[in-house]
Amino acid sequence: MKRLLKNxxxxxxxxxxxxxxxxxxxxxxxxxxxxxxxVYNDTSILIILALGQMAVILTRCIDxxxxxxxxxxxxxxxMLNAAMPGLPIPLIILVAMALGAVLGSINGLLVWKLDIPPxxxxxxxxTIYRGLIFLLSGGAWINAHQMSNAFKALPRTTLLGFPxxxxxxxxxxxxxxxxxRRTPLGRAFFxxxxxxxxxxxxxxxxGRTRFFAYCLSGTLAGxxxxxxxxxxxxxYVDIAAGFELDIIAACVIGxxxxxxxxxxxxxxxxxxxxxxxxKNALPVVNISPFAQMAxxxxxxxxxxxVNARAEKRxxxxxxxxxxxxxx
Amino acid sequence: MAETPMVxxxxxxxxxxxxxxxxxxxxxxxxxxxxxxxxVNSFASPYFLDPWNLSDATFNFTEKAMIAxxxxxxxxxxxxxxxxxxxxxxxxxxxxxxVQLGFDTPALVLVGLAAGLLCGAxxxxxxxxxxxxxxxxxxxxxxxxxxxxxxxxxxQAFTGYPASFSWFGQGYVWWVFSFEFCLFLALAVxxxxxxxKTNFGRAVYAIGNNQTAALFSGVRVGRVKFVLxxxxxxxxxxxxxxxxxxxxxxxxxxxxxxxxxxxTMVVLGGVSILGxxxxxxxxxxxxxxxxxxxxxxGLLNVPGIVMSIxxxxxxxxxxxxxxxxxxxxxxx
Numbered sequence: 001m002k003r004l005l006k007n008x009x010x011x012x013x014x015x016x017x018x019x020x021x022x023x024x025x026x027x028x029x030x031x032x033x034x035x036x037x038x039v040y041n042d043t044s045i046l047i048i049l050a051l052g053q054m055a056v057i058l059t060r061c062i063d064x065x066x067x068x069x070x071x072x073x074x075x076x077x078x079m080l081n082a083a084m085p086g087l088p089i090p091l092i093i094l095v096a097m098a099l100g101a102v103l104g105s106i107n108g109l110l111v112w113k114l115d116i117p118p119x120x121x122x123x124x125x126x127t128i129y130r131g132l133i134f135l136l137s138g139g140a141w142i143n144a145h146q147m148s149n150a151f152k153a154l155p156r157t158t159l160l161g162f163p164x165x166x167x168x169x170x171x172x173x174x175x176x177x178x179x180x181r182r183t184p185l186g187r188a189f190f191x192x193x194x195x196x197x198x199x200x201x202x203x204x205x206x207g208r209t210r211f212f213a214y215c216l217s218g219t220l221a222g223x224x225x226x227x228x229x230x231x232x233x234x235x236y237v238d239i240a241a242g243f244e245l246d247i248i249a250a251c252v253i254g255x256x257x258x259x260x261x262x263x264x265x266x267x268x269x270x271x272x273x274x275x276x277x278x279k280n281a282l283p284v285v286n287i288s289p290f291a292q293m294a295x296x297x298x299x300x301x302x303x304x305x306v307n308a309r310a311e312k313r314x315x316x317x318x319x320x321x322x323x324x325x326x327x
Numbered sequence: 328m329a330e331t332p333m334v335x336x337x338x339x340x341x342x343x344x345x346x347x348x349x350x351x352x353x354x355x356x357x358x359x360x361x362x363x364x365x366x367v368n369s370f371a372s373p374y375f376l377d378p379w380n381l382s383d384a385t386f387n388f389t390e391k392a393m394i395a396x397x398x399x400x401x402x403x404x405x406x407x408x409x410x411x412x413x414x415x416x417x418x419x420x421x422x423x424x425x426v427q428l429g430f431d432t433p434a435l436v437l438v439g440l441a442a443g444l445l446c447g448a449x450x451x452x453x454x455x456x457x458x459x460x461x462x463x464x465x466x467x468x469x470x471x472x473x474x475x476x477x478x479x480x481x482x483q484a485f486t487g488y489p490a491s492f493s494w495f496g497q498g499y500v501w502w503v504f505s506f507e508f509c510l511f512l513a514l515a516v517x518x519x520x521x522x523x524k525t526n527f528g529r530a531v532y533a534i535g536n537n538q539t540a541a542l543f544s545g546v547r548v549g550r551v552k553f554v555l556x557x558x559x560x561x562x563x564x565x566x567x568x569x570x571x572x573x574x575x576x577x578x579x580x581x582x583x584x585x586x587x588x589x590x591t592m593v594v595l596g597g598v599s600i601l602g603x604x605x606x607x608x609x610x611x612x613x614x615x616x617x618x619x620x621x622x623x624x625g626l627l628n629v630p631g632i633v634m635s636i637x638x639x640x641x642x643x644x645x646x647x648x649x650x651x652x653x654x655x656x657x658x659x
Contacts, residue, residue: 062462110643110647114646114647114650114651115650116643116646116647116650117600117601117646119407119462119600120590120594120600120642120643120646121643123587123590123591123639123642124591124639124640124642124643125639125643126587126639127587127635127636127638127639128636128639128640130632130635131632131633131635131636131639132636134630134632134633135633135636139630139632237632245466245469245470248463248466249466249467249470252463258460258462258463259460288478288481290474290477290478290480290481290482290579291474291477291478292474293470293471293473293474293477294470294471294474294475294477294478295474296470296474297467297468297469297470297471297472297473297474298467298471300463300466300467300470300471301453301464301467301468301471304459304460304463304464304467305453305457305459308457308458308459
């Protein structure tokens with residue numbers, strides 16, 4: 001029992017269930033299966049993005065450019081579709097993913113080859129990618145009527161009662177589970193974040209692992225770009241502005257340590273779901289949607305404080321005493 | 328977040344002379360860049376070299392630069408504060424609320440400063456008291472502070488600031504020298520002295536270079552860091568007073584994205600993002616450069632978002648170039 005409580009994922013599951021129960025007290029229809037499925041579907045994109053961010057954070061890096069990458073890839077997908085309505089949708093998705101991967105690899109290369117701190121690189125590319133959308137589109141919007149029906153319909157198509165968007169996020173979760181648990185790359189993410197020096201001695205190229213993490217987050221951002229644009233049927237410069245914070249928040253809530261090396265697929269998914277439930281519940285329990293930003297901020301701070309307690313390293317007693325005395 | 332790789336450090340037999348070091352310093356490079364931009368601007372647009380135009384141009388950077396001074400100290404000490412723009416928003420909102428309650432200018436300023444200090448203290452407590460990484464804490468408070476501003480204001484705006492309040496953003500001390508520009512100069516001197524001439528400044532460098540060593544040499548690491556976050560909150564409040572007075576209104580989206588520009592300014596000024604090194608004169612020069620670039624682009628009708636591409640490129644290349652340079656020199 002004690003171990004079960006200490007298990008992060010279990011704790012999060014309890015937290016999410018408690019949150020849903022609390023909402024159900026004030027608004028019972030929230031917990032109908034149909035609505036919960038809707039909430040999951042609405043959170044699907046955040047889940048996909050959080051999984052990419054998790055890989056990056058595991059390697060002691062951070063990707064602040066994911067939302068900008070999403071917006072740029074989404075805009076390119078929408079413009080392609082508007083210019084050539086006949087183009088098959090899978091091809092457009094591939095282009096969006098490839099573009100996302102390229103944008104991610106730029107981050108990765110700067111971090112790998114030039115040793116620039118990841119936060120600086122991605123702060124820089126965040127503004128550059130956003131600016132590029134403006135240059136590409138001239139500030140114009142791509143509206144629903146300019147997109148082909150097939151382009152808009154794909155995430156909405158239902159399969160066995162659930163929208164394709166939900167299925168897609170489930171597939172990505174499964175793929176990430178395999179990558180993180182069963183492949184050398186997944187192990188390398190943990191090794192690099194846990195102890196970079198030790199990772200070098202075990203024959204892992206730290207820079208290259210980080211590069212792959214950025215490629216992964218970029219590819220997922222590109223995929224999300226198409227999903228976002230087709231789901232909301234509009235593309236403009238500012239879509240998903242500020243969403244990078246939600247993505248990081250999902251990871252932090254999910255127990256992914258910002259210091260690297262600690263985290264899990266389940267945690268990131270649950271962290272995203274926690275935010276998704278809050279976002280969907282605010283309007284139905286009569287809290288102003290304007291409060292969402294403040295609540296996210298509060299949740300991030302609480303989550304990181306809880307994480308820090310859990311991660312506190314034992315040992316180095318002398319130092320800690322000195323720190324306590326002077327700190 | 329990124330740990331410095333273990334590189335064998337080569338210690339030269341003889342240090343370079345004072346003159347040689349001065350010529351090769353980052354600040355000299357910045358002066359050259361600033362002069363070049365000044366020249367290009369004056370050729371590119373006939374309107375650039377006008378005292379009143381140049382005076383107007385200073386508003387492009389003074390408020391951000393005020394925050395950049397405090398941010399420079401925070402970054403030198405190895406931390407970061409991404410919540411500054413949100414502190415501006417919350418402070419401005421609180422002042423707007425105070426106006427509705429009938430407060431007059433002196434009270435407004437006090438309320439604003441107090442709000443900024445409280446925000447800074449909150450960041451400082453979380454970072455030093457609970458020992459949390461400043462980057463996540465301030466990403467959280469960035470969302471929290473601006474979020475509170477949204478809770479109070481929603482889609483509304485506060486206006487109706489007293490006429491005497493607008494002097495902080497629109498007043499002139501003498502001829503073309505605005506209050507903001509004079510405050511910027513005064514703060515530059517204060518921060519320069521504090522960082523380069525006092526024990527506190529030495530402590531900031533010591534913490535940034537090696538926190539553990541600083542601790543064992545008797546530096547009160549936690550207290551110094553707390554004061555730094557307090558200072559950043561205070562400077563954000565001062566910037567907020569100037570900005571609010573200049574605009575004459577408050578919306579929750581005020582100063583959106585400024586944290587990026589402030590960090591860019593600090594890094595462009597030669598402050599190492601990993602902590603431990605940097606100077607205030609460098610930050611002043613970087614502020615001038617960014618101000619002139621934005622102003623010059625503005626005169627040439629370049630849209631703001633294209634300028635932000637340029638700022639992003641500037642941020643990355645400014646850090647990448649010295650690394651490439653060192654690598655090229657190290658290879659032979």
